Amino acid sequence: MKARQASAIASVVAWEALDSRSRPTVACRVQLGGGAVGRAIVPSGASTGAHEAVERRDGGERYDGWGVRQAVAAVTGDLGPAVAGLDATDRALVDARLEEVDGTPDLARTGANAVLAVSLASALAGAQALGRPLWQVLAASEPGGAPSRRPLLPMPMVNIFSGGAHAAGAVDIQDVLAVPVGADSFAHALEIVARVRAATAGVLQRRGLSPALVADEGGLSAPMSDNEAAVGVVCEGIEAADLRPGVDVAVAVDLAASQFGTAEGRYHLRCENRELDRADWLARLAGWCERYPIVSLEDVLHEDDWAGWTEATSVLPEHCQLLGDDLFATHVERVQEGISRRAANAVLVKPNQAGTLTRAERVVREAQRAGLGTVVSARSGDTEDTWLADLSVGWRAGQIKVGSTMRSERTAKWNRLLELEHDLGRNASLAGPEVFGRSASPSGVRT
Ligand SMILES: C=C(OP(=O)(O)O)C(=O)O
Ligand SMILES: [Mg+2]
Numbered sequence: 001m002k003a004r005q006a007s008a009i010a011s012v013v014a015w016e017a018l019d020s021r022s023r024p025t026v027a028c029r030v031q032l033g034g035g036a037v038g039r040a041i042v043p044s045g046a047s048t049g050a051h052e053a054v055e056r057r058d059g060g061e062r063y064d065g066w067g068v069r070q071a072v073a074a075v076t077g078d079l080g081p082a083v084a085g086l087d088a089t090d091r092a093l094v095d096a097r098l099e100e101v102d103g104t105p106d107l108a109r110t111g112a113n114a115v116l117a118v119s120l121a122s123a124l125a126g127a128q129a130l131g132r133p134l135w136q137v138l139a140a141s142e143p144g145g146a147p148s149r150r151p152l153l154p155m156p157m158v159n160i161f162s163g164g165a166h167a168a169g170a171v172d173i174q175d176v177l178a179v180p181v182g183a184d185s186f187a188h189a190l191e192i193v194a195r196v197r198a199a200t201a202g203v204l205q206r207r208g209l210s211p212a213l214v215a216d217e218g219g220l221s222a223p224m225s226d227n228e229a230a231v232g233v234v235c236e237g238i239e240a241a242d243l244r245p246g247v248d249v250a251v252a253v254d255l256a257a258s259q260f261g262t263a264e265g266r267y268h269l270r271c272e273n274r275e276l277d278r279a280d281w282l283a284r285l286a287g288w289c290e291r292y293p294i295v296s297l298e299d300v301l302h303e304d305d306w307a308g309w310t311e312a313t314s315v316l317p318e319h320c321q322l323l324g325d326d327l328f329a330t331h332v333e334r335v336q337e338g339i340s341r342r343a344a345n346a347v348l349v350k351p352n353q354a355g356t357l358t359r360a361e362r363v364v365r366e367a368q369r370a371g372l373g374t375v376v377s378a379r380s381g382d383t384e385d386t387w388l389a390d391l392s393v394g395w396r397a398g399q400i401k402v403g404s405t406m407r408s409e410r411t412a413k414w415n416r417l418l419e420l421e422h423d424l425g426r427n428a429s430l431a432g433p434e435v436f437g438r439s440a441s442p443s444g445v446r447t
Contacts, residue, residue: 006034007089007129012080012118014072017041019381020409021216023057024068028075028117030125032088038124040387042113043352043379046216047165047174047256049303049326051334053355056111067111074110078102079118088126089137095119095358112355119356120387134387135420138394143365151428153186153421154376154392154400155179155435156414157252157296158193160200160234162215163227163271164256166380170221171271174256176234177401179295181433182248186421189430190414192241192249194405200237207233216380217403218410225271228288235292246293250433252401253288254298257281258326263304278308282315289317295436296321296375298348303327309343321346321373321436330354332362339370346373346436349397351388364395373435375399382409389416393428398435 010033017027019041027041044055056071082101086094098118102110127137139151158178163171178196183189201220204210209222224230231253238245245251261267265278276284278301285300297316301308303326313322324344328334330353338344347367354360367374376392378401392400400417403410421428 006032007036007087007126008033009083009086009088009094009122009125012075012083012121014075014080014114014117016068016072017383019044019383020407021046021381023381025381025383026068026071026075026111026113026117028121030088030118030121032125032129034129036088036125036128038088038121038126038128040117040120040124041383041385042117042120043383044113044381045350045352045379046381047259047326049258049329049353051303051326051329051331052353053112054106054108055113055352057113068113071111071114074114075118078110079114083118083122088122089130091119091123091126092358094122095356098356107355112352115355116352119358120351123357124387134390135394138361138391139396142396149396151393151420151424152396152398153417153428153430154397155181155431155433156186156189156193157375157399157401158197159215159217159219159404160193160197160237161230162217162219162221163230164259166217166219167215167221169270170223171227171230172260172269173227173230173253174259175217175219175254176230177252177254178234178238179250179252180248181246181250181295182244183430186417186430190405190418192243195241195243196234196237196249197405199241200234203233203236203240214406217378218407219404223271227269227271231288231292231294250293250295252296252298253294254325255285256299256326257301258299258303261302261305263302265302265305265308278305278311282312286316289320294320295433296323296346298323299325299327303329306337306341306343309338310341313342313344319436323348323373323375325350325377328363330360330363332359332366335363335366335372339366339372344372346375348375348377348401350377350379351391352379360391361395364397368396373398375401377401378403378410378413384409384412386412386416389413389420392417393420398431
């Protein structure tokens, strides 16, 4: 009885904070009867999928925080009082109550940003009450009682060059990322990508493309008239850093194709002044997979082109992970639909697309049960919070995508993973290239 009181939610407070684009977002602090405290600040995307839970915001255009103020008021007036007295160590209970109070499937009434703030802050407070880090609490509830398994540190995907909604449309595709598949530790993985970043900046400079433009997630950027050139420049950067493409470092690309494509299969490439149909677009991506050491392609097609995604999964090479972000929107029913249609073979997991930790965890479990890869991801407007790193380890996601190694809201997560690697020592291992699923060895590899 005493323990229950110690972990009961005693107070919930919320306020407006800034995200990394200096736009307002929701911050929340939950305090428990025994004094434990959890605090979370919610991130926000720019290339937002149509099927995400609905955040209450100003559409990204205004900075005055009006919409966020309403989300904050929803925490203070509705959600906080509703969870008061609940046991914060029971995540499912707290999250079910939050969903019930909101009352809409996409959390539009109170706002998914309001709901997630309370969900996360409660979970963090609950973990503190148990005297354990969040990752350990999450791992302990893995199905099959897996906590005796060695913790798995995720393979990072790190933004090197950006375009699309993250970089004022410098190219149409959104992000080209380095994946340090040859790393033997998490620290080594970050060292490798930091070298690639520096060398790629040098490549751009030598081409007279001084990378003055820094993208939302800290990637390099420069206007180009050819999308493939963005992939090529990162691969040159890998070689210029004296690393072996495909052996030390592979490449991932987030096409974010909903931003320039249609559900009917037309892809308008603004920087090339060209429009391709779906077949030509997929043929082009297949060519990239032959020429470059690509291990993962994200959002290759429009989010509502299910038939196209099934086709893409059969025509793009076996060794390449096909990752759904806007396609799945961290929604369990969309993941189930993808599984039944054989559309994509990996799921990007963004907690704010789901709205509660429990919903996001359900997506991870569903994907893992079906043998799909899972990539835990930050948003382009993120915060200094580090809970995402704990989610990646606690859920054994195997992969994480946080942005670059160059901005503090990003390094906060990398540094948390370095801390976990330090603390866990030999008890943890780094996920290897097998996390990309179908076959670990890409084409375009120089050994
Ligand atoms: C992180 C991403 O961007 P955003 O947060 O802008 O959706 C992404 O598309 O994977
Ligand atoms: Mg994406």
